[in-house]
Amino acid sequence: MKTKAFIPLLTFMALAGLFLYMLNQMNQGEYNPRDIPTEFIGKPAPQFSLPDLYEPTHMVSPADYKGKVWLLNVWGTWCPECWREHDYLMALQRRGVTMVGINWRDDAAEAKSMLARLGNPFERIAFDPDSQAVIEYGVYGAPETFLIDSAGIIRVKHAGGMSEQVWQEKFVPHLGG
Amino acid sequence: MMKSLIVVISLFLGSAAFAANVEVYQFEDPAEEKIYKELISELRCLVCQNQNIADSNAELAQDMRAKTYDLVRQGMSKSEVGEFMSERYGDFVLYKPPFNAKNAVLWVGPFLTFVLAIWLMLRTIRARRAENETASISDEQLNEAASLLTKDKDQ
Numbered sequence: 305m306k307t308k309a310f311i312p313l314l315t316f317m318a319l320a321g322l323f324l325y326m327l328n329q330m331n332q333g334e335y336n337p338r339d340i341p342t343e344f345i346g347k348p349a350p351q352f353s354l355p356d357l358y359e360p361t362h363m364v365s366p367a368d369y370k371g372k373v374w375l376l377n378v379w380g381t382w383c384p385e386c387w388r389e390h391d392y393l394m395a396l397q398r399r400g401v402t403m404v405g406i407n408w409r410d411d412a413a414e415a416k417s418m419l420a421r422l423g424n425p426f427e428r429i430a431f432d433p434d435s436q437a438v439i440e441y442g443v444y445g446a447p448e449t450f451l452i453d454s455a456g457i458i459r460v461k462h463a464g465g466m467s468e469q470v471w472q473e474k475f476v477p478h479l480g481g
Numbered sequence: 482m483m484k485s486l487i488v489v490i491s492l493f494l495g496s497a498a499f500a501a502n503v504e505v506y507q508f509e510d511p512a513e514e515k516i517y518k519e520l521i522s523e524l525r526c527l528v529c530q531n532q533n534i535a536d537s538n539a540e541l542a543q544d545m546r547a548k549t550y551d552l553v554r555q556g557m558s559k560s561e562v563g564e565f566m567s568e569r570y571g572d573f574v575l576y577k578p579p580f581n582a583k584n585a586v587l588w589v590g591p592f593l594t595f596v597l598a599i600w601l602m603l604r605t606i607r608a609r610r611a612e613n614e615t616a617s618i619s620d621e622q623l624n625e626a627a628s629l630l631t632k633d634k635d636q
Contacts, residue, residue, distance in 0.1 A: 340527065343571050350569075409540055435544035442569035444527035444541060 389465035
């Protein structure tokens, strides 16, 4: 009888403990309520055909990169997190990582001037002012980065800025295949 | 007086015109327009997650409305457009998600909890009733009670 009286208290403490644990995990960037589970991992990268930012007569398409392992990065000059990750993208480029950009809902002149100032880590940049490719890839915020393997399959999707930690934890394990 | 009234009224009209500052799409087929209107009220804006794309002014919502319009004009049915969006953004984009293995717990959970609660309640009631019925009184206790009652009478 005496032990029964403690059941509500124990239940409360167990719940409080669970909430505390989840809060801690959320502060460390896990279980972000804004994260949307992606439908794309293991599926073929959607196709698009968009004009190149620098050379509008040239169409950029994921099909051009078949046989390569490459990153697709969605960015815009209006996105502060994109400025923050830019240095790291430059570092990845120096390590020989092939990157293609999707310049999302941006002004072409501003995009070019940002790249002129900070460097251009991309092999090609698809200019996407009205979210054509962005909707195809289920992107809802910038920056977002996809890892696409040599068979054209999406291996990783990362919403948020790139950094050494993200690269090591999320991308490197998938580079072998 | 009249002048200021007109000014006030036109201010209201002005704000109404401003609030309706959403792109207008032309439909040749009223059925398509109906599908479009239903769709934009049932698709979630992924930027401001508690609004549908009809209510949201976010740029992505504008572009999703444009995409929805294109798809409807291409002759896609309502469920086909829903599938198109959920293939890209997951079931989360649908305000009326379909019943499937992934979210079955959410659909069935409340009913299961209800049934469980009813079952627990019935069990408790039955147990209590059984307790009351079998509450046995020994002969000693009966005698004691009887003697108490007769004592009362004597006095």
